Amino acid sequence: MSLLENINKLFDHRVRLGIMSILMVNENVNFKRLKELLEVTDGNLASHIKALEKANYLSVQKSFIDRKPNTQYAATRLGKKEFQKHIDALEEIIKRKN
Amino acid sequence: MKEKNYHQEISDIRNLMNRSSRFISLSGLAGIMAGVYALIGAAFAYVFLFQNQSSYINASTRSADFRFVLIDLALVAFLSIATAIIISLRKARKNDEKIWDQTTRRLLLNFLIPLATGGIYILIKLGQEHYGLSAALMLIFYGLALVNASKYTLGSIRYLGYAEIIAGIICAIFPGYGLWFWAFGFGILHIIYGSLMYVNEQKSA
Structure with missing residues (x-):
């Protein structure tokens, strides 16, 4: 099953896959916007x-706008590379199946 | 590893990428309506300016004509924008999408930079009584604005942009036919593109 080698376990979840998809095409995204797009709870x-941050796939930048915390997220170079590998693997699997 | 629906996964990724970075509530109907307004506006301009050539050009009739054309243009622009906003709002509500978010702001900003640059430039030239090439410049800058905005909305709008730019350049080669090219670029091209888009929307709906 060498095909599944490049399937990244960390991306094997709807929300984490969603976060990375959004960060691939947007430079910075804040918490509220991620929540809106993914329709999940805060927690x-x-x-x-946190899981993606731990793996160094995304970077966190905290700042304040009108004294309210505003946290921006961005995909790291490593995160983008790993996500691309994951997508390529998915596409390869689909191709072989057909 | 359990059997999973990889097709679904890929389509989820694509969907999120589009939804988070592109404004997708544009409708072909807005394009068709903009084309219709432009043709009506061009017809008004034609009747008022070119039918009564008896009033031979002098300073006072010229400034009156000038004002008429500006009001005509402003009306066409206002009606087109208002229609686009109303149709987009309705479409967004139907698809349960938020209309005023980051993708909308990014689209507008990138659309308005070339458009406002061109608009201000044309107004300055008009203020200096350089009337020639106004139609060509409008078409070219509008085309550039569409091409620039296409990264943030439906990709096919890029081709409408190319067509407007080409129409503008050809227009510049034939002075004196500005109104005709203007009517073609803002009227006919909008109607053609809007209809193609509308047919696609109905098909995918």
């Missing part, structure tokens, strides 16, 4: 972000 989203 759920935060835990998945």
Whole structure:
């Protein structure tokens, strides 16, 4: 099953896959926007972000706008590379099946 | 590893990428309506300016004509924009999408930079009584604005942009036919593109 070698376990979840998909095509995205797009609860989203951050797939930048915390997320170079590998693997599997 | 629906996964990824980075509530209907307004506006301009050539050009009739054309243009632009906003709002509500988010702001900004640059430039030239090439410049800058905006909305709008730019360049080669090229670029091209888009929307709906 060498085909599945490039399937990244970390992306094997709807929310984490969603976060990375969004960060691939947007430079920076804040927490609220991620929540809107993915339609998940705060706690759920935060835990998945933490997992991706731990793997160094995304970077976190905290700042304040009008004294309210505003946290921006961006995909790291490593994160983009790993995600691309994951997509390529998915496409390869689909191709072989047909 | 359990059997999974990889097709579904890929389509989820694509969907999120589009939804998070592109404004997708544009409708072909807005394009068709913009084309119709432009043709009506061009017809008004034609009747008022070119039918009564008896009033031979002098300073006062010229400034009156000038004002008429500006009001005509402003009306066409206003009606087109208002229609596009109303149709987009309705479409977004139907698809349960938020209309005023980051993708909308990014689309508008990237559309308005070339458009406002061209608009201000043309107004300055008009203020200096350089009337020639106004139609060509409008077409060219509008085309550039569409090409620039196409990265943030439905990709096919890029081709409408190319067509407008080409129409503008050809227009510049034939001075004196500005109104005709203007009517073609803003009227006919909008109607053609809007209809193609509309047919696609109905098909995918």
